[in-house]
Amino acid sequence: MTAVENATAASAGPRAVTRLLWWRPDRAGTPVVLALVLVAGSLTFGGSFASGRNLGNIALDSSYLLLIATGMTFVILSGGIDLSVGSLLALSGVLTAYGSRWGTLAAVLLPLAVCGVIGLVNGLLIGRAGIAPFIVTLAALLFARGLAFAVADEGNTVHIIPADLALTQLGQARWLGLSAPVWFALAAFAAGVVVLNRTRFGQATFAVGDSQEAAELMGLPVARVRVLVYVLSALLTGIAGVLVAAQTQSGLPTIGEGRELEAIAAVVIGGTLLTGGAGTLGGTLAGVLLLKVIQNLINQVGTLTAYYQQVVSGTFLVVVVLIQSRLTRRRTR
Numbered sequence: 001m002t003a004v005e006n007a008t009a010a011s012a013g014p015r016a017v018t019r020l021l022w023w024r025p026d027r028a029g030t031p032v033v034l035a036l037v038l039v040a041g042s043l044t045f046g047g048s049f050a051s052g053r054n055l056g057n058i059a060l061d062s063s064y065l066l067l068i069a070t071g072m073t074f075v076i077l078s079g080g081i082d083l084s085v086g087s088l089l090a091l092s093g094v095l096t097a098y099g100s101r102w103g104t105l106a107a108v109l110l111p112l113a114v115c116g117v118i119g120l121v122n123g124l125l126i127g128r129a130g131i132a133p134f135i136v137t138l139a140a141l142l143f144a145r146g147l148a149f150a151v152a153d154e155g156n157t158v159h160i161i162p163a164d165l166a167l168t169q170l171g172q173a174r175w176l177g178l179s180a181p182v183w184f185a186l187a188a189f190a191a192g193v194v195v196l197n198r199t200r201f202g203q204a205t206f207a208v209g210d211s212q213e214a215a216e217l218m219g220l221p222v223a224r225v226r227v228l229v230y231v232l233s234a235l236l237t238g239i240a241g242v243l244v245a246a247q248t249q250s251g252l253p254t255i256g257e258g259r260e261l262e263a264i265a266a267v268v269i270g271g272t273l274l275t276g277g278a279g280t281l282g283g284t285l286a287g288v289l290l291l292k293v294i295q296n297l298i299n300q301v302g303t304l305t306a307y308y309q310q311v312v313s314g315t316f317l318v319v320v321v322l323i324q325s326r327l328t329r330r331r332t333r
Contacts, residue, residue: 019063030270033319037293045300052177054296059178060247061187062292064089065262066285067240070185070192071233072263073284077196078229079209079276080133080190082125084140085237085263088115089256091148092241096167097159097251098151104167112238118144119234120227127226141260148253148299171246181243188236193281205229209276266291269317 068085075082092111099110117141125136152158161168173180198200204225207215215222245251250252270287272279298312 012067025037030283032289032291035284037053041297048149049300056178058292058296059182062288063181064240064244065123065266066185066288067236068189068259069266069284071236072283073267073279073281074205074229075233076267076272076274077209077276077279078205078226080135080226082230082233083137083260084258085233086126086259087141087144088118088237089241089259090235090253091144092238093245093255094148094251094253096160096242096245100161100165100167104165107167108242111242112235115234116231119231119287123227123230126230127223152253161245163249165247168249171243181247185242188280192256196281204210250304262291263319
């Protein structure tokens with residue numbers, strides 16, 4: 001190890017240890033607000049909010065976003081951004097329904113293969129060609145959405161998944177009182193925690209996002225890490241699209257609009273820095289749940305228009321970020 005590498009490792013030591021935790025005390029703003037919102041919702045709306053059926057609906061709605069946000073966490077930790085996930089969700093759903101005519105295996109492999117290739121192209125253009133992530137993933141957003149509409153005959157054809165197909169039965173199954181997509185999302189989240197915290201790839205993701213120059217000096221495969229995080233993000237989004245299609249028995253090219261912003265918001269309010277290098281998947285989980293609980297509470301009110309719902313959601317996001325910022329400042333003093 002060179003002198004430069006030793007100095008870099010020594011200066012980053014304490015930060016590296018805290019970054020490897022799945023949850024950090026200085027990033028507790030989101031869990032605290034989530035707990036308060038849950039209590040307030042239970043006291044205000046009683047059984048209509050705290051019922052098992054409603055909480056199950058929140059869990060199901062959260063599962064798709066958690067899959068996307070898990071991949072987005074890796075991307076943002078590496079110092080990147082992925083604007084294509086909303087369109088990839090739609091494309092995956094359409095391809096799942098389209099491929100279901102050839103059976104469950106084709107319905108699953110076709111969307112995952114296409115999403116994986118798009119993620120690979122994103123990663124190569126960003127990691128190897130050095131093009132800005134914003135530009136690359138914005139282009140992928142347009143490409144994937146256009147391809148989804150093309151497969152759906154410009155939106156005029158809605159491909160239906162047969163009810164007797166194994167994929168449909170799996171997507172609509174319930175295990176231990178929870179819908180199957182919830183268990184898939186939790187499994188992906190748990191695997192993500194292990195990969196991020198217990199593997200060299202996870203540590204390299206933190207290092208690349210923290211300082212690309214230092215990562216290169218330490219001999220880390222910076223380009224490979226950037227490629228892999230975008231492939232991972234695309235594949236997890238592809239899985240979410242498969243599950244959405246299986247749950248609804250159809251593939252619509254219009255779904256997923258704005259999901260990229262929702263995923264980014266969940267990651268950021270969970271404490272992950274947009275500049276990369278610091279954050280946790282535990283915080284992302286809390287961010288996903290907070291967003292979905294707030295949306296559910298707004299629906300419980302029932303008198304707010306969609307525009308005012310966005311105002312309320314945006315206000316909550318600002319409050320959470322302010323709390324997170326204050327906690328971080330206290331931690332660094």
